[in-house]
Amino acid sequence: MQNIGIAITGSGSALPTTSLHNQELTHLVETSDEWITTRTGIQQRRIASSQDSLCKLATAASQQAIAAAGITAADIDLILLATSTPDDLFGTACKVQGELGAIKAVAFDLTAACSGFVFGLVTAAQYIRTGVYQNVLLIGADILSRWVDWQDRRTCVLFGDGAGAVVLQANQSDRLLGFTLKSDGTQNHYLNLSYNGAAQQLTPEISVTQGTYQPITMNGKEVYRFAVQKVPEVIDKTLFAANLTVDQIDWLVLHQANQRILNAVAERLNIPAHKVISNVANYGNTSAASIPIALDEAVQQGKIKPNDIIAASGFGAGLTWGAAIFQWGR
Incomplete structure (x- = not known):
């Protein structure tokens, strides 16, 4: 069997329009622009509004990447969405597929937090190298502002929202x-967005936990x-x-x-x-x-x-x- 290589042929990105500057954070928590900039290098971040969604940002970034690669959404075989903050806990990749009109693409979410894009890149490459798929759309997207405690100055100064995407295609020479x-x-306990539930008694013998997630x-x-x-x-x-x-x-x-x-x-x-x-x-x-x-x-x-x-x-x-x-x- 002939070896199939991969090439990354297009990229795109999308960000919310609202910027939150360090100075504005000083009204929320005890901090300063100088403290944040010196320790992190961050001066501002983009924050998703209530009108924004992960799907909307991911779709916009994807449309740019597909256009840059010179193909259409109908050419995409596989969509991988690397995210820890889906709009729907069951996954958002399928909704992106629908929005794009990528009619023949299979789509699923992949979660590896801040490593997600690199893990997704390697995953996408395996599908192409084995000859299963020719055109893969890889998206990295997160809206971490949904899960930040805005009273916790150790974390609220760090995170922003956005989406980026690339198209990977089968290629004669392997560019990966x-x-x-x-x-x-x-070392899992050093960085978490953990489930936070309370017990609910269904019958005298059976209890379940119901809840949401605690902030980062x-x-x-x-x-x-x-x-x-x-x-x-x-x-x-x-x-x-x-x-x-x-x-x-x-x-x-x-x-x-x-x-x-x-x-x-x-x-x-x-x-x-x-x-x-x-x-x-x-x-x-x-x-x-x-x-x-x-x-x-x-x-x-x-x-x-x-x-x-x-x-x-x-x-x-x-x-x-x-x-x-x-x-x-x-």
């Missing part, structure tokens, strides 16, 4: 040069330590598997969690600052959406060009982390 995925459930809780110090140690390791490992050196990387596109993490990872890998894509100042941490939004923005700005080698890495709840190295375009 290497990947590594990792999980460590023993995070041990920032431990997550920072984890990211700064594990992300350079996983990128190094992926470079080795791809038979590449750090010098051959044109762009480093990390999950946009915190500017200090971006700087520390680049420093450990000896990647110069001008190769690091960063938009965390404008959008904050958009979870699974952060890598594809940053990627699309850099493509639109003309920074990322065809054949450029990109090292992408996501890390977050689970705890999960991973890296993928790919060449842009066909």
